[in-house]
């Protein structure tokens with residue numbers, strides 16, 4: 001059985017840097033605190049917790065003079081201010097591409113535009129992007145775009161991991177409702193690359209395996225993209241969820257993974273599929 005792993009499957013540089021930073025601080029200082037999960041992957045959060053990186057619900061749970069790590073997804077302004085007021089040692093792991101989206105929003109807002117973010121409601125990254133301007137509108141799908149009232153002047157950005165197809169469909173509806181519209185395409189290049197590779201791979205293999213947590217909107221989107229091109233697409237969080245029956249009569253398997261999936265999980269999956277291939 002031929003196994004092809006997408007070239008850039010798994011961790012994007014933003015997540016890899018954030019996880020490395022959390023590990024390094026935990027190793028040096030014994031412990032570091034994070035507001036919520038650093039990435040949407042239970043196994044990564046578990047590994048980090050064992051290393052000394054603790055998840056807290058509120059900054060009040062961080063001990064005096066403690067170190068707090070702000071995640072790759074970005075952090076709301078009031079949390080930054082509170083951490084500074086509490087004199088916490090802030091380590092900023094916000095991905096530079098997310099910082100750039102925040103700056104894009106501020107620039108568009110300074111032009112007097114109403115801000116619209118295309119993204120998932122309540123997702124940490126979207127919440128922090130929306131926070132860069134007042135009364136930001138979040139739109140996640142075409143039905144919500146249809147309901148929007150007419151706007152004279154608007155600036156649009158999107159969550160870094162959106163699928164281009166969803167953004168295109170929403171923008172074409174918004175074009176009929178907004179007179180002066182400026183769109184900055186803020187889908188990040190690791191996401192674009194990952195999506196393109198999955199589309200190419202899904203067309204040429206018998207089965208596609210997408211590795212990622214079901215709590216990760218990014219991984220779910222990759223699965224859906226792959227499913228559109230290959231019915232035999234399965235999402236798993238680790239090798240224990242692989243089902244031998246999927247691989248009967250299969251000559252080729254494609255593997256990709258969401259941006260929050262560590263390398264060792266990809267290797268474990270590949271090794272298990274190899275073993276299955278040798279058996280059937």
Ligand code: SF4
Nearest residue numbers: 012014095097160188
């Ligand atoms: S998905 Fe893109 S924007 Fe988000 S952390 Fe990774 S590289 Fe940065």
